[in-house]
Amino acid sequence: MQAAPKRESRFYSAASLKGKAVKPREWLVGGLIPQKTVTLFSGDGGTGKSLLALQLAVAASSARQWIGKAVSEGSVIYMSAEDDDDELHRRVDDILRAEGRNYDDIAGMTLRSLAGEDALLAVESQVTLMASELFKELDSRAADETPALIVIDTLADVYPANENDRAKVRQFIGILRGLALKRDCAVLLLGHPSLTGLASGTGSSGSTAWNNSVRSRLYLSRITDGGYEMDPDRRVLTTMKANYGRVGGETHMKWTNGVFVAEVAAQGLDAMAAGAKAQRVFMKLLATFTAQGRQVNHVSGGSFAPKVFSEHPDNEGMTKRALKAAMEGLLASDKIRIEKDGPASRQRSYIVEAGQ
Helix, strand or coil: CCCCCCCCCCCCCHHHHCCCCCCCCCEEECCCEECCCEEEEEECCCCCHHHHHHHHHHHHHHCCCECCECECCCCEEEEECCCCHHHHHHHHHHHHHHCCCCHHHHCCEEEEECCCCCCCCEEECCCCEEECHHHHHHHHHHHHHCCCEEEEECHHHHCCCCCCCHHHHHHHHHHHHHHHHHCCCEEEEEECCCHHHHHHCCCCCCCCHHHHHCCEEEEEEECEECCEECCCCEEEEEEEEECCCCCCCEEEEEEECCEEEECCCCCHHHHHHHHHHHHHHHHHHHHHHHHCCCCCECCCCCCEHHHHHHCCCCCCCCCHHHHHHHHHHHHHCCCEEEEEECCHHHCEEEEEECCC
16 A cells, blocks of 8 residues: 655744735635635526526636626636536527627636536545545646636535535535635535525525535525515525625626626615515514524614624525614514613613514
8 A cells, every 4th residue: 555645744833924915815706706715606406506607707717797796807617517518508608699798708718518427526435535536637627727717516416425424525625625725716616505595595505514614605596585586587696604705795686688687776676675575584583582582672782683683594695784774664664662671770772573
């Protein structure tokens, strides 16, 4: 048996950083997709995440915007285990036509269909995961092309183990992050949410290790409230996790002429629907906190309801700003009220549902 290579120590003194320039954080898409790490991009089947990821690949390779956001320019490797070559061709053609571009603009984009092939990027042993021959092929291609982005579609096709095995999940993300660091690029891993993730609106998948292991997680979903979808062509992209940025940001878009196009801030009926959702989420979380004996209030501080609720895992992507507007609306409509307790010198206020 061949001896394992000797591991060299890479510990260093923090004091050695003195005087060194601090490198700015690098982004493929500011606030959404950081470089040199893995972003998990989830969405239920049929929502259009593969199309949106392909639009990102085209944008990066042609120095254009993506759903209204600036993208760092660079070559791209797009690897799909779901779509065959003909489908990739059709989608790329739709994108180029809709956005007024041509094939010369995307000379830096490499496609690879794995439809019908073994698409595993790792192989499983009893103890650990190891990089597969396909992963080595991908790494070699990345060494030649120095991409700014590698897209892998989808998780279910490339991951070999049980999605609820925390250790294997972390090892797999570690393999992909090693690729991102080694090749100085962003890795975008597409996946499907679990039934629980769909029901909760969080888009989570299997073990919580998926969410905990990545530095950024995006969720593409339809815009519904109480099971009703007002416009089947509309989607919202929500930042569900962002170690380096703000959580809860939303980008609204609409499927038009074969591609997704960014929409301006919701107005009219859309604004009403968004407001209704925010109020529903506020009331749901208020009921949860009340049942747990936890109090929240309407004034800034550690118990400020919009802040506390926006940080809760069941916030359905609602931001502090949206929940603050919801709170004001609920107060104005007398659906919630403010109670006080304690002596006059140290009175505390808290929010309760009207009628309780």
